[in-house]
Amino acid sequence: MAVGPFLSVDPGFVELLSSKNFASDNITLVLMPHAFAASIDRAGMTYGDIKASEVAKIAIASPAVAENNTNVRFTHAKAMFTEDGSLSGRYVFYVFGLVSGPPADADKVFGYVDLTGDGDAESVNAEFSFTPDATNGLFQVARTAAPA
Secondary structure, eight states: OOOOOEEEOHHHHHHHHHTOOTTTSOEEEEEEOGGGGGGOOTTOOBHHHHGGGOSEEEEOOSOEEEEETTEEEEEOSOEEEEEEEEEEESEEEEEESOTTSOOOTTOBEEEEEESSSSSOEEEEEEEEEEOOBTTTBSEEEEOOOOOO
16 A cells, blocks of 8 residues: 555645644544545535545544654544444545534545555455654645745
């Protein structure tokens, strides 16, 4: 399985970096199937755009923002969709809002990770989880450069 990088969704990512707090605001991770690939719109998506296709959803586990050399790293603990179940999915979407709510239709998607690059990953009576890279986290924001 070739896990891809975190890919931002523009309006939600702007909200994350301007008015939300990754470490303390409610964030839901939504597992989506391969069939949803044609519906991905990085120019803007909300929970209402994805909810009909969701496979599973969970609250983000131990989100954290910290320095990592000259970057600011955004990361979280293992996201456990099931410990001993049967699931299949390709994408993990990051949505503002409560998993128990469920998130409101207008809650913004701020990014996603492609777990396979092609097709669904599957668990059959087994764990289905996602853990961000141990060194780089989910994503990093680099130190700004001095003006020229």
